[in-house]
Amino acid sequence: MRIAIASGKGGTGKTTLAVNLALFAAETEPVLLMDLDVEEPNGSIFVEGVLQSETAVYREVPRWDQSACTLCGKCSAWCAYNALLKLGDTILVMPNLCHSCHACSELCPAEALPMKQESLGKLSYLECGNLRFVESKLDIGLEQASPLIAESLKYADKMFSDIGFQIIDSPPGTACAMLSAVKTADFVVLISEPTPFGLHDLNLAVETIRQLSIPFGVVVNRDGIGNDDIYKYLEQEGIVLLAGIPNQRRIAEIYSQGGLLYKAIPEFRTSLDKVLRYAKGIR
Amino acid sequence: MKIIFTSSGEGWDAKIDPRFGRTDYILLYNEETEELSSIDNREIQDVAHGAGPKTAEKIFSLGADVLITGNGPGGNAAAILNKMPLKIYIKAGGMTIHEAYEAYKNNKLYEGE
Numbered sequence: 001m002r003i004a005i006a007s008g009k010g011g012t013g014k015t016t017l018a019v020n021l022a023l024f025a026a027e028t029e030p031v032l033l034m035d036l037d038v039e040e041p042n043g044s045i046f047v048e049g050v051l052q053s054e055t056a057v058y059r060e061v062p063r064w065d066q067s068a069c070t071l072c073g074k075c076s077a078w079c080a081y082n083a084l085l086k087l088g089d090t091i092l093v094m095p096n097l098c099h100s101c102h103a104c105s106e107l108c109p110a111e112a113l114p115m116k117q118e119s120l121g122k123l124s125y126l127e128c129g130n131l132r133f134v135e136s137k138l139d140i141g142l143e144q145a146s147p148l149i150a151e152s153l154k155y156a157d158k159m160f161s162d163i164g165f166q167i168i169d170s171p172p173g174t175a176c177a178m179l180s181a182v183k184t185a186d187f188v189v190l191i192s193e194p195t196p197f198g199l200h201d202l203n204l205a206v207e208t209i210r211q212l213s214i215p216f217g218v219v220v221n222r223d224g225i226g227n228d229d230i231y232k233y234l235e236q237e238g239i240v241l242l243a244g245i246p247n248q249r250r251i252a253e254i255y256s257q258g259g260l261l262y263k264a265i266p267e268f269r270t271s272l273d274k275v276l277r278y279a280k281g282i283r
Numbered sequence: 284m285k286i287i288f289t290s291s292g293e294g295w296d297a298k299i300d301p302r303f304g305r306t307d308y309i310l311l312y313n314e315e316t317e318e319l320s321s322i323d324n325r326e327i328q329d330v331a332h333g334a335g336p337k338t339a340e341k342i343f344s345l346g347a348d349v350l351i352t353g354n355g356p357g358g359n360a361a362a363i364l365n366k367m368p369l370k371i372y373i374k375a376g377g378m379t380i381h382e383a384y385e386a387y388k389n390n391k392l393y394e395g396e
Contacts, residue, residue, distance in 0.1 A: 076340065082333025085340040087366060094359060097333045 002166040003279050004185035006209075008201025010172035013191050013221040013245065016255060017275075018169035019046040024262045024272045025165060026130035032166040033131060036152055036181040038121060038138040038145045043169055045258045047133045049126030056122055057136075057151045060115040061098045062105050064091045068112035075104040075113060084113075096143050121148045123155055132160055145177035153184055174201075174208040182209065187279045188216040189242065195226035199233055206239065215282050217242040219275065242278055243271035285347040286312045286387070288380050293321040299383050301353025301376030304335030304360055310380060311345055319380075335360030343367055351375050351383050355395045371395035 005018040015037070022033035023046075035043035062075075062084070069091060076086040083097035084104055095118060105113045121138040136152040138145055149171075156166065170181035182188050188209050192202035202218065209216045217240040220230060224247040234241050245251070245268065254264050262269040289306035290297045300306040309322040322341065327334050339360040342350065350369055353376030355361075364371065372392035375383040386392050 080332070082330065082337045082340075085336055085343075085363060087340065087343045087363060090366075092363065092366075094333070094336060094362070097336065097359065099332075 001164065001186045001280065001282075002168065002184060004168040004170050004182040004188045005191060006170040006178055006182050006188055006205060007172055007191050008174055008203070008205035009192060009198050012172075012193050012198060013219075014172065015043050015046070015169055016261065017189065017191050017219060017221075018167055019043050020260055020262045020268070021272050021275060022131055022133075022167045023047070023128070023260060024269065025167075025276060026128075028130075029165055030130050030163050031132070032156065032160045032163040033133045033169070034152060034156055034166065035133070035135045035169045036149050037169055037171045038136045038148050038152070038177070039171065041135045041137050041169075043133065044124070044126070044135050046260060047126060047128055047131065049128035049131065049133050052125045052127055054122055054124050055155065057120045057148055057155075058117040059100045059120045059147050059151075060102070061095045061100060061118050062093055062113040063116040064093055065112040065114060066091075068110050070110045070112070072109065075108055078103055078107060099144075100147060120151065123152060125159075132163060134160075145171060146180040149177060149180040153180075174204045178205075179208065179212070182214065183212055185214055187282050188214050189219055189275060189279070190216055191219045191221055192230065193222045193226065194220055194224075194228065194230040196229070198226065199230045202230065203233070206237065217275075217278060219243050219245065219271070221245045222247040240278065242275045245271060284314045284349060285345070286314065286349040286351065286384070287342055287345060287347040288312070288375075288383060289350075289352040290321070290380055295319065295379065295381040295384075297380050299351065299353055299375045299378050299380065303352050303354060303356040304338045306338060306352070309338070309341060309345075311347060312380075312384065333359065336363055339363035342369075349387070350395075351387055351392065352395075353377075 025031045035041040073086040075084045081097045083094045085092045105115045124135045126133040171177040192198040223244040288310040289300045290308040290310045291300040312319045335357045336359045350371045355373040373395040374393045
């Protein structure tokens with residue numbers, strides 16, 4: 001089964017939960033952890049694994065072949081993302097807008113738009129006991145996270161289909177990148193905090209996951225700050241509260257040293273166990 | 284000189300549309316012929332991606348010398364506009380086309396990058 005850890009709001013504890021859950025579960029069975037927060041993956045700070053391999057990931061974008069082009073301008077009219085523009089006697093390709101759909105390349109009457117490979121990012125695969133850890137990192141300056149996330153999931157399907165328990169650390173927000181990361185999951189854990197911001201963005205995340213029809217539950221982090229509106233919301237909406245993580249200085253200290261919480265705090269271990277049991281009961 | 288305005292309507296009394304990529308109209312004033320023509324750009328409302336570059340492409344095809352707009356083009360659009368010898372003036376949002384043209388003649392507009 002595949003569990004995705006997501007949140008609406010950033011900085012609510014996705015990586016903390018994902019890393020601890022993965023290593024805790026790996027005490028008893030093989031686990032794959034994928035850090036798909038590709039714009040700023042940081043799970044590797046907590047996982048002391050041995051690097052096994054690195055894989056470059058590419059995508060395809062059109063390249064303008066000036067010598068073949070008849071300047072008919074059809075590519076510019078067709079492109080749904082306006083990534084091809086006809087400027088006088090030049091066709092300008094804007095790779096940052098291209099979604100690699102191949103339409104221009106396939107349909108160009110003069111075959112003047114061959115696709116070429118362009119670097120997208122890098123996958124690093126580490127091993128740490130029972131844990132297989134894959135970090136997916138987008139090249140600096142690129143705007144689209146989704147293509148790399150999709151390629152990373154294909155890589156996981158190819159390389160780790162034998163690992164029955166998989167955890168995904170998703171990007172924050174509720175946009176394309178988050179959707180790409182969670183859509184293959186069997187269960188989603190949404191982690192938020194009991195503040196107005198936390199509740200607002202949790203609400204967005206809940207609406208998003210409901211659209212995908214994936215079972216989900218909520219973990220409330222930093223319990224004790226803010227107010228109890230989030231608990232009222234969960235009750236009203238009939239959403240399961242999987243666990244609460246108290247707002248403790250000790251937790252922040254361990255986190256800031258790159259430590260693992262479940263090893264130091266028994267209550268945290270209990271919380272992880274609750275999340276795991278619930279998620280596995282879904283299947 | 285050919286001057287382009289991003290506009291929320293047609294004619295001299297229309298207001299400058301502060302948006303570049305998603306401007307409702309593109310107005311073109313030809314100082315030589317004293318003609319003010321307009322291009323309906325409202326189809327851009329249905330475009331999810333790359334509105335800026337698409338509008339920039341249209342402006343490129345008009346071959347103007349000056350662009351007067353509001354918030355200014357974003358990075359993608361600017362990359363295209365920079366390929367033509369076009370002087371860009373911004374912060375004209377809220378003015379009528381007539382007021383913006385007068386402000387331009389009197390050097391009272393801000394130059395965009």
